[in-house]
Amino acid sequence: MNFSMSQRLTAEFLGTFWLTFGGCGSAVLAAAFPQLGIGFAGVALAFGLTVLTMVYAVGPISGGHFNPAVTVGLWAGDRITANYVLPYIIVQVAGAIAAAAVLYVVASGHPEFKLGGFASNGYGALSPGHYSLLACLVIEALLTFFFLLIIHGATSAAAPAGFAGIAIGFTLTLIHLISIPVTNTSVNPARSTGPALFAGGEYISQLWLFWAAPIAGALLAGIVSRVLYKPAA
DSSP states (O other): OOOOHHHHHHHHHHHHHHHHHHHHHIIIIITTOTTTOOHHHHHHHHHHHHHHHHHHHTHHHHOSOOSHHHHHHHHHTTSSOGGGHHHHHHHHHHHHHHHHHHHHHHHTTSTTOOOTTTTOOOSGGGSTTOOOHHHHHHHHHHHHHHHHHHHHHHTSTTSOTTOHHHHHHHHHHHHHHHHHHHHSOOSOHHHHHHHHHHHOTHHHHTHHHHHHHHHHHHHHHHHHHHHHTSOOO
């Protein structure tokens, strides 16, 4: 079934909105809620569930990227053509910013609300565990590489049909379980951009890493996937 560009872009906007609002919302609103906080594990699961649910809801329309790194990685892996890359990235960032804005409205409705990092990503002093710039760069590039490798594999012709969303959602959960203490987990430049614009200051100045590292990891995964998933002659 063919879908128009406007349908595809709407799907990517909604999917990225849901990922950012659901994942970052769980961190801001529920992670440390008195007595019943969901903690790191709950936030990790929330991010995975946002992708899993939207892959099935709107993935058939746009491919279910919801992430500039995924779009770039799929282009590098020859899964999409170049004309989709920039429009997808623009609406993904717009969806993340819109989600962060709505989250701010909701969160600020609490009388004791403090903006803080607002689920933003960071390195050094802004890293939850105060990890170095190099450590954060490596973990973001490495985890994005494997995220894209798994996406390529789960959506390849050889993979069982209908299960890609489950594999991708649980991969994102695992990624967050590993790296929330390191960078607060990005592997998604759009997800990083939305909250950082509200947290401001140093969080904005560190955004470059959460664009550069995921994009680099995604490009490498796309190149590897061209060889790894190419059927033998």
